[in-house]
Amino acid sequence: MTATRIVGRSLPRMDAPGKVTGTAIYAADFALPGMLHGRVLRSRDPHGRLVQIDASRAARVRGVRAVLTAADVADVRYGGSVKDEEVFARDRVRFAGQPLAAVAATSPEAAAEALAAIEVAVEPLPPIVDVTDALAAGAPLVHEGWASYAALPILHRDGNVCNRARIVVGDVERGFEEADRIFEHRFVTRSVHQGYTEPRAAVAQWDSAGQVTVWSNTQLPFEIQSTLSEILQVPVSKVRVVVPGVGGGFGGKLRVGVEHFAALLARKTGRAVKVMTTSEEELTAAYARQPAIVELKTGVTTDGRLLAREGRLWFDTGAFAGSGPGVASVATLMLAGPYRIPHLLLEGYAVYTNKTNFGSFRAPSGPQANFAVESQMDIIADALHLDPLDFRLRNIVREGEEGPTGQVLTAVGLEECLRKVADAIGWKDRRPAPGRGKGIACGWWTTTGGSSGVYVKINPDGTVALNTGAAEIGTAALTGAAQVLAEDLGVELADINVVSADTLSTPFDFGAQGSRTAFAVGNACRAAVADLKRQVIALGARQLGVDESALELRDGAVVAPAEGKRATLAELARISQASGGGLIAHGTFVAPPTPYDAKRVEGHVYPVFHSPSFHAHAVDLSVDADTGEVTIHRYVVAQDVGFAMNPTYIEGQIEGGVAQGLGQALSEEIVYDAGRVLNANLTDYKMPTAVDVPRIESILVQHPSLVGPFGAKGVGEPPNIEPPAAVANAVASATGVRITSLPITAEKVALALRERER
Amino acid sequence: MHFEYHEPTSVREAVELGARFGADGRFLAGGTDLLIQMRRGQLRPRHVVSLHRVPGLDAIDVDGAVTLGALVTHRRLEREPSFRGALQALIEGAEVVGGHQIRNVATVGGNIVNASPAADVAPVLLALDAEVTCLGPGGERSLPLEAFASAPGVTARRPDELLTRARFARLPPHSATAFLKAGRRRAMEISLVCVAARVTLDASRERCLDVRIVLGAVAPTAMRARAAELGLRGQPLTAQALREAGRAAAGECRPISDVRASARYRALLVATLVERALARCGERIRQAA
Amino acid sequence: MGKLALSLTINGESHDVLVEPHRTLLDVLRTDLGLTGTKENCLDAECGVCTLLLDGMAVNACIVLAVQCRDRTVVTIEGLAVGAELHPLQRAFIDAGAVQCGYCIPGMILAARAYLDENPTPSEAEVREALAGNLCRCTGYQKIVDAVMRAAGAPAAAR
Structure with missing residues (x-):
């Protein structure tokens, strides 16, 4: 590969100065003069008939400017894959936390007082508290009218199942017949919250032309725009979504959450309205990770070859489908693991229950499926008396082989990742002391597709404006994209200014999701530069009186080395502004389709992993035999990132993703009892602190992808996938006790150790 | 509000x-x-009624008996040099409460008056046989801390009284204290169980002259494990004796199951933490010698 | 009860405000004074994003009443840089790559500032302990801790 000047270097992110001085404005900080405060009344009951809702007393509370219930809004059902959601419960409440009404008032206190004054009568019904309940014979339907809802035609829906995605390869029964040993296990995971430090927030204001502007910390401004258009029953062009700073998203800020309430209240009052969530709302009524049950049946030969796997993963999607059908689809690819298995029958289910609509959290489905797959790999290795690393190396996918749905895999850096983490952690000494053990886990993940557009404009002073529809949610993806732009255009990173995420003025972007932003926006920048190069070289040739073929673009200028002539980008931009409207290009990118075998999939909205990444994690930990407490000594990640666009921020993604993953592995869970959350506050929802997270060692492996800018692959989500499995395997190695449910709390470990003593 | x-x-x-x-x-x-x-x-x-401008309530006085003003913060406690050594448990109890931001403002008096069963400093004060003083319109009265809290959030303080200080006698020679807590995280935790222990050995540092074992988060209020204490009195601090004390304490605690932990796990933690806290006291006495 | 007039000294400037007694310092800073560098999240003193310095001490502004701050000094993130000259901690956070979404960063920097004032040469473990009251969900804390250690290595005069 040719040497690069800008991309590939650990340059400081462009938005850092504003963030360290407190001048960066986030949606939660955003305010307009005379703005009202909106609050949402939420159901206390997980399930029931909504008999009556009386807001008359609330409307009379001093300072209250509007109260809205289902009677005040259009009766529309919306949703990405199944249109089953409604703004407010109309005649039935389906989860504790479901919106019943919203108020706007001149102060937060008045809004809170008004909420308390709304009288609600609910006739309780027995709640469907989990997947087992929902799938029981004769279980009541969460949505009696499910069949009438508009939905993606590809989905396989049936009653409380809002999608069943399936992969079938070979003949799994034959595979089991040929197997020497068959292993069957069941794994359970709990819901965990993304834990962004900035609550979801939106401010909405309507103008006299009937256009609403919504300032929101969404990851997907264009999706919010179209959803608001449905809910508000106005054309898309009448909805403008602008994203100020975003204080973390991790998938939790993909779907409409507060924006519609702000917009509806603002329309009703004619004033700007702000709605921001509380911690309680976040933990009861947001898009946390789906709880899952996974059953895996795997057939192997005695010498450790995987022959067949039947796997089923049931997601509790909550009261609405939301991301569930898609995440259930992705889960099937994750159940295959990064392994060569000739016979597969893999199913992912999204199942309705009376809980919040669980959503997408960093590598959705990844940690749940990987926890099951990689735990079972270790169980099998132990049973066959094989080293878990050797067992994996015997079965991993390699360059040119097929993925589970028939896609041809390229740039497969998995073996290198596994060997490097094993070396780094000192794998040969797997049980260095009593109560101490090491664990390993590996996986694969996608770089989500979708399209991105950018406008790139050269300013008359030679600086460059990068105008993108993608939002910067903290990953430094837009710094990465700007590095690509600076590299290709021959300018410095400091010459670039980024304008982002305004649906009125920025080009379309599929959004900051799925590890795609730097990848896709970076590629769109490359396309824009290719166009700009043509423009500046044509203009330069005319200005300098040389042939276009004699010119090259470098150091902020077009240069004809042989003739000793030169015109700077600044000069050319000024000339172009005077004569031709300026130097501007529209660059676009959409991930090319990845061919696969369509006969292998059903009900599948995500049949391939584009430009897949591969990774391995290793952990060295001790377990206190009396208290069950886990102490992590070392944690090493080797991730095939394709090409490291900015190593510092890739390490940042790995360190943060592992920290979040360790939370899911060891301490975090949203605890439900009969449909109600018991720990809806940050006292009892246990995110790791600075003393809980160990130092994380990152090894960046680089097998360049064919599609990504300079060979990059998506990097943001993968680090969140393997921690639960790696920890479970290390705990088993340290203690001999296998924990098959998350989180692996000290309590579970201690009680399991006691059980074994009996 | x-x-x-x-x-x-x-x-x-x-x-x-x-x-x-x-x-x-x-x-x-x-x-x-x-x-x-x-x-x-x-x-x-x-x-x-904000107390932040009231002078005279934020002193730590270690002449004779030890007096802690009600407004002494947790950060003050954990950094008090004279507590290093025999009164280490006060430092250990204070330094595990919240983060610095909390400990910079949270007070000893607040910890006592709030009467949370999971409080961390109050059990240490109980182990030190502290008494507390309330000042009201009728004047001052002191009562043993053990008689102060009767249920979560319920204390003997009358609404018109201000808790002004806690006070305990200095420890005799060959004494040590220790505090241990268990939580799901290593910081920012409400104790699943906490244990404060105080041990005084005889002059030969072999037998246990006096002992206090206080358990937090396993009863409506912090509680003394009297059976465990009784079993140790006059006994040498052997590994066996410590284990039995832990077992006895686990037997007399009355934990509940809640979102933080099950009663069974809490009892198990009591056994372990009591044993370890007592062992730590023993080590500290030996090290000080 | 009505509003109270009070004068608050924030970042060396005095501000006259008229507030009801229940209003927190956090709310008054953000709503009345437009100082939104002090962030809002849990309001339960659990997350630390609203950390600022009150008389030089790190506190959670969500549990301080504005009226309690009469005649006391408040320093927020907006008061750390001197003109265009960043505070060494701010510089270090940028240079160490410690900033991602950035929402926790003002609180982190101020908690670190208070601790370095107390202990200018801390160990990594001490820094982690000092920052335990500040949740970060992006960074895994590593580069934040690195940044504080880097700033602690800066000349004392600059701190």
Whole structure:
């Protein structure tokens, strides 16, 4: 590969100065003069008939400017894959936390007082508290009218199942017949919250032309725009979504959450309205990770070859489908693991229950499926008396082989990742002391597709404006994209200014999701530069009186080395502004389709992993035999990132993703009892602190992808996938006790150790 | 959360305001519990009497008996040099409460008056046989800390009284204390179980002359494990004796199951933490010798 | 009860405000004074994003009443840089790559500032302990801790 000047270097992110001085404005900080405060009344009951809702007393509370219930809004059902959601419960409440009404008032206190004054009568019904309940014979339907809802035609829906995605390869029964040993296990995971430090927030204001502007910390401004258009029953062009700073998203800020309430209240009052969530709302009524049950049946030969796997993963999607059908689809690819298995029958289910609509959290489905797959790999290795690393190396996918749905895999850096983490952690000494053990886990993940557009404009002073529809949610993806732009255009990173995420003025972007932003926006920048190069070289040739073929673009200028002539980008931009409207290009990118075998999939909205990444994690930990407490000594990640666009921020993604993953592995869970959350506050929802997270060692492996800018692959989500499995395997190695449910709390470990003593 | 705000500048003025408002008023010290409960609507006092300008309540006095003013913060406790050594448990109990931001403002008095069964400093004070002093319109009265809290949030303090200090005798020679807690995280935790222990050995440092074992978060209030204490008195501090003390304490605690932990795990933690806290006391006495 | 007039000294400037007694310092800073560098999240003193310095001490502004701050000094993130000259901690956070979404960063920097004032040469473990009251969900804390250690290595005069 040719040497690069800008991309590939650990340059400081462009938005850092504003963030360290407190001048960066986030949606939660955003305010307009005379703005009202909106609050949402939420159901206390997980399930029931909504008999009556009386807001008359609330409307009379001093300072209250509007109260809205289902009677005040259009009766529309919306949703990405199944249109089953409604703004407010109309005649039935389906989860504790479901919106019943919203108020706007001149102060937060008045809004809170008004909420308390709304009288609600609910006739309780027995709640469907989990997947087992929902799938029981004769279980009541969460949505009696499910069949009438508009939905993606590809989905396989049936009653409380809002999608069943399936992969079938070979003949799994034959595979089991040929197997020497068959292993069957069941794994359970709990819901965990993304834990962004900035609550979801939106401010909405309507103008006299009937256009609403919504300032929101969404990851997907264009999706919010179209959803608001449905809910508000106005054309898309009448909805403008602008994203100020975003204080973390991790998938939790993909779907409409507060924006519609702000917009509806603002329309009703004619004033700007702000709605921001509380911690309680976040933990009861947001898009946390789906709880899952996974059953895996795997057939192997005695010498450790995987022959067949039947796997089923049931997601509790909550009261609405939301991301569930898609995440259930992705889960099937994750159940295959990064392994060569000739016979597969893999199913992912999204199942309705009376809980919040669980959503997408960093590598959705990844940690749940990987926890099951990689735990079972270790169980099998132990049973066959094989080293878990050797067992994996015997079965991993390699360059040119097929993925589970028939896609041809390229740039497969998995073996290198596994060997490097094993070396780094000192794998040969797997049980260095009593109560101490090491664990390993590996996986694969996608770089989500979708399209991105950018406008790139050269300013008359030679600086460059990068105008993108993608939002910067903290990953430094837009710094990465700007590095690509600076590299290709021959300018410095400091010459670039980024304008982002305004649906009125920025080009379309599929959004900051799925590890795609730097990848896709970076590629769109490359396309824009290719166009700009043509423009500046044509203009330069005319200005300098040389042939276009004699010119090259470098150091902020077009240069004809042989003739000793030169015109700077600044000069050319000024000339172009005077004569031709300026130097501007529209660059676009959409991930090319990845061919696969369509006969292998059903009900599948995500049949391939584009430009897949591969990774391995290793952990060295001790377990206190009396208290069950886990102490992590070392944690090493080797991730095939394709090409490291900015190593510092890739390490940042790995360190943060592992920290979040360790939370899911060891301490975090949203605890439900009969449909109600018991720990809806940050006292009892246990995110790791600075003393809980160990130092994380990152090894960046680089097998360049064919599609990504300079060979990059998506990097943001993968680090969140393997921690639960790696920890479970290390705990088993340290203690001999296998924990098959998350989180692996000290309590579970201690009680399991006691059980074994009996 | 509407109230009238008062800012007395003397203990006397504070007590007068307390007497005037009675149950309608609340004293505000660090605010780490009160303001959160008020924001959540769990408490709605009509008068809030802030103590931050009241002088004389934030002293640590170690001449003779040890006196802790009610407004001594947790950060002060954990950094008090004279507690290093025999009173180490006070440092250990204080330094595991919240983060620095909390400990900079949260007070000893607040910890005692709030009467959370999971409080961390109060069990240490119990293990030190502390007494607390309340000042009201009728004057001052002192009572044993053990008799102060009777249920979560319920204490012997009358609404018109201000808790002014906690006080305990200095420890005899060959004494040590230790505090241990278990939580799901290593910081920012409410104890699943906490244990404060105090041991005094005889001059030969072999037998246990006196012992206190206090358990937190396993009963409606912090509680002494009397059976465990009794079993150790006069005994050598052998590994076997410590284990039995742990087992005895686990037998007498009355934990509940809640979102944080099961009763069974809490009892198991009591056994382990009691054994370890006592062992730590033993080590500390030996090291000091 | 009505509003109270009070004068608050924030970042060396005095501000006259008229507030009801229940208003927190956090709310008054953000709503009345437009100082939104002090962030809002849990309001339960659990997350630390609202950390600022009150008389030089790190506190959670969500559990401090504005009226309690009469005649006391408040320093927020907006008061750390001197003109265009960043504070060494701010510089270090940028240079160490410690900033991602950035929402926790003002609180982190101020908690670190208070701790370095107390202990200018801390160990990594001490820094982690000092920052335990500040949740970060992006960074895994590593580069934040690195940044504080880097700033601690800066000349004392600059701190």
